[in-house]
Structure formats: C-alpha cells, structure tokens
Amino acid sequence: MNTPVEQFREDATRVAADEQHRRLIQGALGKYYVARDRQVGRFQDWQSARQAAAETKWEAVNHLDQHLVSFAEKLEARGGKVFWANNSAEARDYILKICREKKARCIVKSKAMTAEEIHLNAALEKDGYEVVESDLGEYIVQLRKEAPYHFVFPAMHLSRGDIRELFDREIGNVKSDNPEDLTMVARRVLRKKYCEADIGISGANFAIAETGMISITENEGNARLTTSLPRVHIAVMGIEKVLPRLEDLALFLPMLGTAGAGQAITCYNSMIGGPRQPGECDGPEEFHVVLLDNHRTRLLADPEQRDALHCIRCGACLNVCPIFKNIGGHSYGTTYQGPIGSVITPHFRGLQDWKHLSNASSLCGACTSACPVKIDIHHHLLHNRRNAATQKPRWWEKLAYKIAAGVLNWPEFYAFATAVGRVMQKFHPLVKGSVLDPARAWTKTRELPQVAPQSFRDYWRARERKP
Ligand code: SF4
Incomplete structure (x- = not known):
C-alpha cells in the first residue's frame, strides 16, 4: 500500500503526461475564464466586493x-x-x-x-x-x-x-x-x-x-x-x-455564482x-x-491560518492553479483538491502525511488573486511548509541550508563557488542522468538552470574600469 506522498507522485506523474486530459481541462477552463470575467465586469467594483466578503467571513x-x-x-x-x-x-x-x-x-x-x-x-x-x-x-x-x-x-x-x-x-x-x-x-x-x-x-x-x-x-x-x-x-x-x-x-450568492x-x-x-x-x-x-x-476548531485555534475557514468552496482557486491543471483533481487524493485543499488537508488529516501537497505549488499566487474572500492561500502553503519543517526537521535539509547560509554570508566564497559552478556546468552534459550526476532527480524532467556567464559583481567591476 502506497503512502499518500508515493501515491501522489505516481498519479501526478501519470496525469501530467496525459495530453487528452490536458486538452479536456484546458477546454473546460477556457470557457470558464471568459464567463467569469464577464460576470466580474458586472459587479460595480469586484475588489470592494471581495473586501466586503472577506470582512463578513472574518466576523x-x-x-x-x-x-x-x-x-x-x-x-x-x-x-x-x-x-x-x-x-x-x-x-x-x-x-x-x-x-x-x-x-x-x-x-x-x-x-x-x-x-x-x-x-x-x-x-x-x-x-x-x-x-x-x-x-x-x-x-x-x-x-x-x-x-x-x-x-x-x-x-x-x-x-x-x-x-x-x-x-x-x-x-x-x-x-x-x-x-x-x-x-x-x-x-x-x-x-x-x-x-x-x-x-x-x-x-x-x-x-x-x-x-x-x-x-x-x-x-x-x-x-x-x-x-x-x-x-x-x-x-x-x-x-x-x-x-x-x-x-x-x-x-x-452572486459572488459564489461568479467565482464558481x-x-x-x-x-x-x-x-x-x-x-x-x-x-x-x-x-x-x-x-x-x-x-x-x-478538526475545523483546530484550524480556528491557529490565528495565522484561521482565514482558511473563510472558504466558500467556489473552486476558483482550482480553476486558475497551474498545478491543478496539470495533475488533475484525483491526484491530490483528498476530498478538497487544489490550492485550498493543499492548505486545509494537512490540518484535517495530519501535517506530516499531507505536507507534500503544500510543496506541490509554484507559489505564483494566482489562487490568492482569484479567491473571492481574499484568503492568503499561497502564503498558507508556505506556512504549512515551515510548520512541517519545524515539527520534524530533516537532518540533510538542515545541513543544506546551513551550508547555503554560510556561502551566502561570505561574499568571497560565494564568488568562488559561482566560478566553480560556471566551470562545472560545462561538464554536466557528460554525466547528465547518470549516477555521477548530483542533480539527476531534477534533470530527469527539467533542464538545470545555467549559471550566468558573468556575475553581477564582475559586470560591475568591468563597468567601473571603463573610462
Ligand atoms: S479558497 Fe477561495 S477561491 Fe478557493 S475555493 Fe475557497 S473561496 Fe474559492
């Protein structure tokens, strides 16, 4: 039996590669965006309406x-x-x-x-x-x-x-x-x-x-x-x-109809x-x-994330989420899918078992902008990540961040590390995907970000030297 995170990885990988699924979802959502924008335009002031709704739910x-x-x-x-x-x-x-x-x-x-x-x-x-x-x-x-x-x-x-x-x-x-x-x-x-x-x-x-x-x-x-x-x-x-x-x-009622x-x-x-x-x-x-x-009262007791209870289940955050559109609703493995599901499920079903949902986000903030009751959804995903790491820190993550903090706080060493990275990246294609590739998990489906040919510091020095 797979754990929730294993099942999520398996399902998300399969659905993301399914082009027919993508076509169906894009087609359905394309019509939704047009209709939603038309209805939003019928409000005298949609942003004020969102603010009023957020305040009413707060009350x-x-x-x-x-x-x-x-x-x-x-x-x-x-x-x-x-x-x-x-x-x-x-x-x-x-x-x-x-x-x-x-x-x-x-x-x-x-x-x-x-x-x-x-x-x-x-x-x-x-x-x-x-x-x-x-x-x-x-x-x-x-x-x-x-x-x-x-x-x-x-x-x-x-x-x-x-x-x-x-x-x-x-x-x-x-x-x-x-x-x-x-x-x-x-x-x-x-x-x-x-x-x-x-x-x-x-x-x-x-x-x-x-x-x-x-x-x-x-x-x-x-x-x-x-x-x-x-x-x-x-x-x-x-x-x-x-x-x-x-x-x-x-x-x-009109807000739910419009956003939903x-x-x-x-x-x-x-x-x-x-x-x-x-x-x-x-x-x-x-x-x-x-x-x-x-477990809703557990969420109510958390002043930082309490506003997740303002949700009116309109689904607007799902409709604009690039992750939802790619992996589909079933991959989440929860009753509440998409960005708001990723925020509340760890509260309802356990943070450690469901924290992966908060990591499955580009943090683009499209969900927060679409939410009619102004829930700060993408920041709550960050809060969940922080809470999960604080509750059960992983030794290798702690070590990695310590090293990164050391490098970033030491300008000379940072310049040296960047220069080494610039040289090493030339050899990366030779080992890409093999056991010698330290970034093979990343490069399986993506390109490795390139170190810029010239750092800002070098550029500035060269600029200063110019007459
Ligand atoms: S979080 Fe906001 S956008 Fe998402 S379903 Fe709830 S009310 Fe709608």
Whole structure:
C-alpha cells in the first residue's frame, strides 16, 4: 500500500503526461475564464466586493461560537434538529441511526463535500442502503466508482463520449452523446429515485445565524427535490459555513455564482429553515442538520491560518492553479483538491502525511488573486511548509541550508563557488542522468538552470574600469 506522498507522485506523474486530459481541462477552463470575467465586469467594483466578503467571513468565523448557537436555536424553534459532530465517526453514526430508525431503504443525496469528507456513502452502502447521487456530475462519478474530480465540477475530466459510453454500459441503450440527451437519460433514472427515497441528504452552502436557515445553491433543481420529497432531510455542513445575517447572501450568492461557474447567480437558490410546518404542502416531516467540526476548531485555534475557514468552496482557486491543471483533481487524493485543499488537508488529516501537497505549488499566487474572500492561500502553503519543517526537521535539509547560509554570508566564497559552478556546468552534459550526476532527480524532467556567464559583481567591476 502506497503512502499518500508515493501515491501522489505516481498519479501526478501519470496525469501530467496525459495530453487528452490536458486538452479536456484546458477546454473546460477556457470557457470558464471568459464567463467569469464577464460576470466580474458586472459587479460595480469586484475588489470592494471581495473586501466586503472577506470582512463578513472574518466576523462570522471570529464569532463562530455565538453565530452557531444562534443558528441552532432558531432552527430548533421551528422543529429542526441539530447534531454537533466532533468528527467523521460521530457524524456518520448519527446519520446511520436516523436511517435505521426510519427503516430507510433508498437514500438520495445532492452534492455535499462534507459527506465526501466523512465517507458517508461507503458507510451507508456498507449498512445495506441504496444511495443515489442526484447531482448530474456526482451521479456520473458515482457510476464510475470514482471520487469527485473537482468540488464544483465533479466530472470535469470526462468527455461527452466518455459519459455516453458509461451510461450505455450502466443504464443501457444510450446512443447519443448530445449533452441534452445525456441529461435526459440521467433525469429518467433520478426522477424515480426521488419518489422512492425515504431520506434526502444534502450539504449547505451557507447557514444564516440570524434566521436559523441553510442556503443551498445549485443549477439542476436536484437539491430542491432531494430536500423536499423524501420524508426526512439531513443536511451535513462544516461549522465554518455560517454567515451572520440573511442580507449577507445578497453579496455571497452572486459572488459564489461568479467565482464558481461564471454565472450571475446559480439557477436555484433554496432557503430551508425547518421541517414542513402546519398548513404547508411541501417539505420533509423531519429536518436534521449535522454541524461538523472534524478538526475545523483546530484550524480556528491557529490565528495565522484561521482565514482558511473563510472558504466558500467556489473552486476558483482550482480553476486558475497551474498545478491543478496539470495533475488533475484525483491526484491530490483528498476530498478538497487544489490550492485550498493543499492548505486545509494537512490540518484535517495530519501535517506530516499531507505536507507534500503544500510543496506541490509554484507559489505564483494566482489562487490568492482569484479567491473571492481574499484568503492568503499561497502564503498558507508556505506556512504549512515551515510548520512541517519545524515539527520534524530533516537532518540533510538542515545541513543544506546551513551550508547555503554560510556561502551566502561570505561574499568571497560565494564568488568562488559561482566560478566553480560556471566551470562545472560545462561538464554536466557528460554525466547528465547518470549516477555521477548530483542533480539527476531534477534533470530527469527539467533542464538545470545555467549559471550566468558573468556575475553581477564582475559586470560591475568591468563597468567601473571603463573610462
Ligand atoms: S479558497 Fe477561495 S477561491 Fe478557493 S475555493 Fe475557497 S473561496 Fe474559492
């Protein structure tokens, strides 16, 4: 069994060499950039909107204790039930308990990254329940027995042809790869499942402290059916999803649509504040909200990286990341991919086992510039690197940096070392890639940076000598 870092290296190397994969991702993201820029242009001032969103999330996360209690009290007053889960196991056990009590057989589920995080589907299936993903992208990856590729576009890595073949194999008699026809195929299967399901499980994009409601945004209407047709609705959400006021959605809904998919606003925006009330004709008999900590409070306790909890999971940082575009979402091996996944996964799953994700970055800062809530993502990758090195220093790294510091602090020796490097690099092609090449790991896939033919010091001296 490979360790996370070994698996990451193996998968990233394979996907980076896959040109078909690269074409698909570049094609999908090309359209996204155009749409996103158009929507950004419709904001009166996108940068001010980002600042306002960052400040609102700061307020929410820094008073999380008060906001969560207010959210829970208001929701419970309308008959909703709130369960505080410290970790994945507690969240799974609570959901399984409800399923057993209700003697459920079939469960429909709309997109919920927190459910992926706690491995809910596997636990439900192990207990004998039929679980059907109702989001089209999630349904496709479920049929492929794969994890979502991207937390907004779960099936982004597949072509229409791949999806047609999959539907033909799993559902039968699918000849067209027209997107509308493929959608209708999935729709026919899913419509039946909504009617059969005893329980609907969803995530939540936001939770409003002021009113005790959850907000779900989606484009297919599947979440609305998932949350209102079955007898019981269970929403699983991270504790950081809270926003103080209902009016905050006036900013966050268009911002999420713009940054996430280049839309002015997502097609369906639902607010759910409890089970069906007397006199109402729609909605479930029971409504449960599982508030998931799962190490989020550990991140909250870190004043340096706490703002990573501001994330609204729009996926914009993935879409602009040169590493994500090359290695793809599955290579990360985590629920949350891309730059923000590389920041938070070491907090959720252990720094030493997942520190390699923070090293897999060019630190170009494209993620930070794209983030609608202004999370300082690329600096957090550096913080993770520093924390990992401080927690468990590697002797050879310490030695290498000591030598480098010595050389850099001794100008004469630095000049000498550069001159030696300039001579030695002439012989490098003779040993390149062999055991005699000290840089063979680097030169396997890259060229060795060349030492400049003339150092700045030599150039300056020559310039001074000129009349
Ligand atoms: S870190 Fe920012 S850009 Fe990335 S998913 Fe979260 S909110 Fe979006």
